[in-house]
Amino acid sequence: MAIIQSQRRREEEISPDGLVRDDPKPAAAKIAVFQYLTVAVFVFLISGFWNLQVQNPDVYSEAAARNRIKSTPILAPRGRILDRDGRVIVDNKASYSLLLNRDQIKWEHLPAIADALQLDYNDLTARIRRMGSLPQIIIKSQLTRDEIAWVESHQDVNTYPEMQLIKSWRRQYPQDGFAAHVVGYVGEISESELDSPAFLDYHQGDIIGKDGLEREYDSTLRGIDGQQRVLVDNMGRERQMLTTQDAVPGKDLKTTLDLDLQAVAELAMNDKRGAVVALDPRDGEVLAMVSRPTFDANKFTGRISRTDWDEIANDPHKPLLNRAIQAQLAPGSTFKPIMALAGLETGVIDDTTHFHCSGGASFYGHYFACHLKGGHGDIEVHRAIAQSCDVFFYNVGNRLGIDRIAEYADIAGIGHKTGIDLPNETQGTMPSTKWKLRMSRQKWYAGETISVAIGQGAVTVSPLQIASALGGLGADGEWFKPHLVMGQKSVLLRNGNFKPENLEAVVSGMYAVVNEGGTGRAAALPNVKVCGKTGTAQVASSSLTKGAGLKTAMANNAWFVAFAPMENPEIVVAALFENGQESYNAVPIVRDVLKAYFDKKERQAHPEMQSTQWVAPRILGQPSARATEIVQ
Amino acid sequence: MPTYRSIRDVDWPLLIVTLVLCGLGVLQIYSATTATRWQDAWWKQIIWIGSGLLLMWIAASLDYHALLNRVPYFYGGAVGLLLVTAIIGNKVFGSTRWIHIAGFTLQTSEFVKIVLILLVAKYLSDMKAQTLEWKDLAKLGGLVAIPMLLVMKEPDLGTSLTYIPILVCGVLMAGLRWRYLLILAGALIVILPIGYHFLKPYQKDRLVSFIYPDRDPKGTGFQVIQSKIAVGNGGMWGRGAKESSQTHLGFLPVPQTDFIFSSFAEEHGFVGVVIALVLYFLLIMQVVQNAQTATDRAGLYVCMGVAALLLFHVLVNVGMVVGRMPITGIPLPLMSSGGSNTWSIFLMLGLVNSVRLRRFVN
Numbered sequence: 002m003a004i005i006q007s008q009r010r011r012e013e014e015i016s017p018d019g020l021v022r023d024d025p026k027p028a029a030a031k032i033a034v035f036q037y038l039t040v041a042v043f044v045f046l047i048s049g050f051w052n053l054q055v056q057n058p059d060v061y062s063e064a065a066a067r068n069r070i071k072s073t074p075i076l077a078p079r080g081r082i083l084d085r086d087g088r089v090i091v092d093n094k095a096s097y098s099l100l101l102n103r104d105q106i107k108w109e110h111l112p113a114i115a116d117a118l119q120l121d122y123n124d125l126t127a128r129i130r131r132m133g134s135l136p137q138i139i140i141k142s143q144l145t146r147d148e149i150a151w152v153e154s155h156q157d158v159n160t161y162p163e164m165q166l167i168k169s170w171r172r173q174y175p176q177d178g179f180a181a182h183v184v185g186y187v188g189e190i191s192e193s194e195l196d197s198p199a200f201l202d203y204h205q206g207d208i209i210g211k212d213g214l215e216r217e218y219d220s221t222l223r224g225i226d227g228q229q230r231v232l233v234d235n236m237g238r239e240r241q242m243l244t245t246q247d248a249v250p251g252k253d254l255k256t257t258l259d260l261d262l263q264a265v266a267e268l269a270m271n272d273k274r275g276a277v278v279a280l281d282p283r284d285g286e287v288l289a290m291v292s293r294p295t296f297d298a299n300k301f302t303g304r305i306s307r308t309d310w311d312e313i314a315n316d317p318h319k320p321l322l323n324r325a326i327q328a329q330l331a332p333g334s335t336f337k338p339i340m341a342l343a344g345l346e347t348g349v350i351d352d353t354t355h356f357h358c359s360g361g362a363s364f365y366g367h368y369f370a371c372h373l374k375g376g377h378g379d380i381e382v383h384r385a386i387a388q389s390c391d392v393f394f395y396n397v398g399n400r401l402g403i404d405r406i407a408e409y410a411d412i413a414g415i416g417h418k419t420g421i422d423l424p425n426e427t428q429g430t431m432p433s434t435k436w437k438l439r440m441s442r443q444k445w446y447a448g449e450t451i452s453v454a455i456g457q458g459a460v461t462v463s464p465l466q467i468a469s470a471l472g473g474l475g476a477d478g479e480w481f482k483p484h485l486v487m488g489q490k491s492v493l494l495r496n497g498n499f500k501p502e503n504l505e506a507v508v509s510g511m512y513a514v515v516n517e518g519g520t521g522r523a524a525a526l527p528n529v530k531v532c533g534k535t536g537t538a539q540v541a542s543s544s545l546t547k548g549a550g551l552k553t554a555m556a557n558n559a560w561f562v563a564f565a566p567m568e569n570p571e572i573v574v575a576a577l578f579e580n581g582q583e584s585y586n587a588v589p590i591v592r593d594v595l596k597a598y599f600d601k602k603e604r605q606a607h608p609e610m611q612s613t614q615w616v617a618p619r620i621l622g623q624p625s626a627r628a629t630e631i632v633q
Numbered sequence: 634m635p636t637y638r639s640i641r642d643v644d645w646p647l648l649i650v651t652l653v654l655c656g657l658g659v660l661q662i663y664s665a666t667t668a669t670r671w672q673d674a675w676w677k678q679i680i681w682i683g684s685g686l687l688l689m690w691i692a693a694s695l696d697y698h699a700l701l702n703r704v705p706y707f708y709g710g711a712v713g714l715l716l717v718t719a720i721i722g723n724k725v726f727g728s729t730r731w732i733h734i735a736g737f738t739l740q741t742s743e744f745v746k747i748v749l750i751l752l753v754a755k756y757l758s759d760m761k762a763q764t765l766e767w768k769d770l771a772k773l774g775g776l777v778a779i780p781m782l783l784v785m786k787e788p789d790l791g792t793s794l795t796y797i798p799i800l801v802c803g804v805l806m807a808g809l810r811w812r813y814l815l816i817l818a819g820a821l822i823v824i825l826p827i828g829y830h831f832l833k834p835y836q837k838d839r840l841v842s843f844i845y846p847d848r849d850p851k852g853t854g855f856q857v858i859q860s861k862i863a864v865g866n867g868g869m870w871g872r873g874a875k876e877s878s879q880t881h882l883g884f885l886p887v888p889q890t891d892f893i894f895s896s897f898a899e900e901h902g903f904v905g906v907v908i909a910l911v912l913y914f915l916l917i918m919q920v921v922q923n924a925q926t927a928t929d930r931a932g933l934y935v936c937m938g939v940a941a942l943l944l945f946h947v948l949v950n951v952g953m954v955v956g957r958m959p960i961t962g963i964p965l966p967l968m969s970s971g972g973s974n975t976w977s978i979f980l981m982l983g984l985v986n987s988v989r990l991r992r993f994v995n
Contacts, residue, residue, distance in 0.1 A: 028806050028924075028930075028933055029925065031805060031806050031808075032806075032921060032924060032925055032933075032937070035802070035921060035937065035940065035941070036918065036921060038944075039914065039917050039918065039921070039940075039944055040914075042944060042947070042948045043910055043913075043914050045948075045952075045957070046910060046947070046948070046951045046952060046955070046957075047906070047907060047910055049951075049952070049955030049956070049957045050864060050898060050903055050907075050955055051903065052955070053861055053864045053865040053955055054864060054865060054867055054868050054869060054898065054902060054903040054906070055868075055869055057865060058865055058866075058867075058868035058869070060865060061861065061862050061863075061864070061865020061866050062865065062866045062868065064862045064865070064866075065862050065863070065865075065866035065878055065879055065884075066878075068859075068862065068878070068879065068882070069878045069879075069882050069884070232882070233882070234882040234883045234884075235882055235883035235884045240882070
């Protein structure tokens with residue numbers, strides 16, 4: 002019985018394959034599986050470390066460096082813009098900018114930050130999204146004292162640690178738009194500029210030159226920002242200063258502008274629309290350049306406010322337009338010296354050729370009036386220039402034909418950019434048969450030539466072009482490229498190789514304009530032989546003006562271009578007074594600039610005569626003392 | 634009887650590997666916490682290890698059969714303690730895991746692991762059949778599930794997950810029909826996505842950030858990214874002790890506990906990592922070797938339970954460090970700072986020695 006029972010027990014304990022249930026040996030295979038699994042797990046883990054530590058250690062060490070090193074830009078000041086005597090036109094003023102550190106930006110902080118600093122929230126988020134790999138972004142420059150206080154009290158670890166104040170430079174332009182167009186202005190780089198390959202090295206938030214010299218010489222003016230590297234912990238607390246790379250300030254730009262002349266020209270253009278350009282025809286140095294209406298460039302530094310921008314952009318008089326290089330207007334009678342030279346050089350007239358002016362003449366079935374209703378009578382080239390006789394030049398133009406006019410106008414630079422070192426110069430228009438065919442696929446009608454002969458019709462110029470053109474005539478028929486920066490080699494653009502006697506005849510006609518009772522007699526200066534030419538250019542056809550009954554909007558543009566001294570001109574000044582009605586309204590502008598030039602020359606030649614310190618004239622309604630301050 | 638309890642029979646290779654790993658851990662804790670508010674963690678850890686060794690010796694002295702016979706009491710006590718923890722436990726880091734006993738704070742769930750190892754070993758060794766039936770699986774599964782759910786509720790998903798390998802390893806060692814295995818695997822595939830919906834939002838975030846760490850680099854993905862940066866920053870040879878920027882500038886979360894291996898990897902590089910992982914491999918293999926030499930099934934199950942648990946801990950913690958496992962917040966055995974975890978590991982190693990010391994009996 003016991004045996005049977007024990008037998009039964011054994012049967013219970015023995016599994017079907019004959020092994021005792023408590024024997025651990027059958028599990029050996031399963032343990033082996035566990036061991037292989039363990040090996041697999043460790044291979045899996047080690048491969049993870051291999052991947053991170055051996056295959057891509059640079060990726061992660063750089064990431065670790067980005068974690069712990071906070072680099073703060075040290076902004077380089079832009080170079081100053083100086084006049085030819087080294088006087089400061091554009092300076093920098095220390096200010097503070099606010100930047101956000103990308104790694105610490107929290108989206109939920111942005112509404113409060115935008116609100117406190119009066120930034121547009123949507124604009125701010127859009128800019129942050131565009132940051133890319135930039136470690137920081139400047140979100141506001143030129144903080145006010147209140148804003149600085151707010152940032153300082155909210156930039157702690159528990160509030161908005163992404164905020165950081167850095168010292169920056171604010172561009173300080175002359176007040177009230179003084180020289181605004183030629184100097185230009187800076188602003189934050191735009192999205193479209195960032196997308197263009199020309200701005201590859203620039204980053205979002207960079208301040209760049211947007212117009213004028215600021216834009217043209219941006220690479221000279223801009224410095225190289227430095228960097229301060231600080232070791233920080235995970236809370237952004239600074240632990241240790243690592244390295245400091247100093248900023249390299251931008252280079253100063255010494256311009257050819259003369260602040261004295263500029264100030265006089267600004268003053269002369271006060272309350273007028275138009276432009277003044279003063280050049281040295283011997284080498285193309287620009288001495289002054291004024292455009293009116295003007296704008297306050299100080300509003301553009303950094304990010305311009307929407308209302309300021311709208312006000313400037315929607316102004317019908319386009320204050321941002323640099324009329325000195327961008328106006329494209331009929332030169333009117335200022336074109337006549339070129340006509341006279343073309344007539345003399347081609348031989349269609351000589352200095353004795355007479356035409357009879359009875360107050361107008363008919364060509365090709367049309368009657369063309371002279372500005373002098375009573376007529377000039379029999380008139381030759383010298384008097385025709387002096388009196389600005391239209392009938393004389395109708396005849397010269399008729400004899401020359403459009404293409405020969407265009408040939409000489411081309412040499413004088415009409416219809417070509419002068420190549421001045423400013424952005425967005427316009428080229429104007431000099432019509433010709435080819436030009437018309439190209440523009441409208443139509444033949445040139447000989448009748449159209451008659452208008453062109455007196456600087457009307459399709460001819461358009463900028464004040465700079467006409468200054469350069471007539472200055473070149475005075476300078477022995479040589480044209481130099483106008484430029485604004487000192488130390489550049491003067492570039493001879495064209496040499497007309499004209500007969501000296503022909504040039505002399507034209508110049509003597511221009512002398513007569515000022516000194517022999519001509520249309521520009523108000524420009525005469527004692528001791529200096531001034532030569533010039535007036536122009537009264539129609540804005541639209543006179544029938545249209547009469548029909549509309551408009552007085553100022555369509556009123557004639559007044560021009561005056563003059564150079565001096567007659568024999569070897571040192572300065573040529575062109576003034577455009579838009580809707581100035583009569584050319585003599587433009588003459589005093591040029592006279593003032595010429596006088597200022599020769600007065601200054603006199604002062605410099607005789608320093609012992611200078612009894613009192615020079616005081617600038619009142620500029621733009623500012624008291625004299627303030628104006629002196631602006632200029633000096 | 635006490636003749637076989639000779640100190641010479643203790644598993645010396647196992648003990649040496651254990652102590653080397655503990656040493657690495659203490660050094661790393663020291664390095665990672667200098668000049669932080671945890672800077673005295675390293676000597677506390679030494680105390681935990683010293684007392685852990687004592688606990689190990691006590692556990693080794695006890696006959697594991699005696700312990701197995703008292704499993705119902707242990708189990709009842711463990712479930713009771715978990716309930717007490719749930720009621721009076723300390724809230725630390727937002728979850729109730731700790732209980733104060735005589736000035737110490739103890740994490741109950743860590744000791745439940747030992748109870749479950751014993752429970753599984755007892756249940757499976759008492760079974761007479763060659764393979765497990767559904768009835769056994771359900772019973773054993775249910776017994777493991779009760780403490781698991783309680784721990785999960787704390788909430789401590791990571792620790793509760795460590796109970797699974799104990800059960801799975803035991804069941805597989807005891808023998809499971811292929812058909813059952815396939816059915817269970819199939820059921821798991823169905824249940825997992827459903828289970829996802831029962832996770833807490835932060836637990837879901839951890840899973841999501843495990844799969845897409847870059848989606849929210851400032852939020853939940855932060856720890857994964859910072860850990861990977863720390864590891865990668867170590868390179869082949871490491872940055873050197875106390876020279877690691879990720880650890881010392883605070884970018885690495887809890888570098889003395891869950892992320893101690895990131896810190897170690899940053900300071901000692903790939904070479905250090907391989908050495909440490911080889912030590913862990915030897916540790917687990919030594920425990921497995923004790924399972925192979927165990928005289929009975931009960932001993933085998935105890936040792937394999939410990940081995941499976943260690944393997945799971947290393948896999949999940951170190952996998953997390955290199956971004957190959959989701960963040961679960963379970964510590965690295967022997968290296969991570971912390972009393973409960975250190976003690977429970979030493980107790981388990983004590984059980985393994987208890988099995989070893991009794992291998993020549995019968």
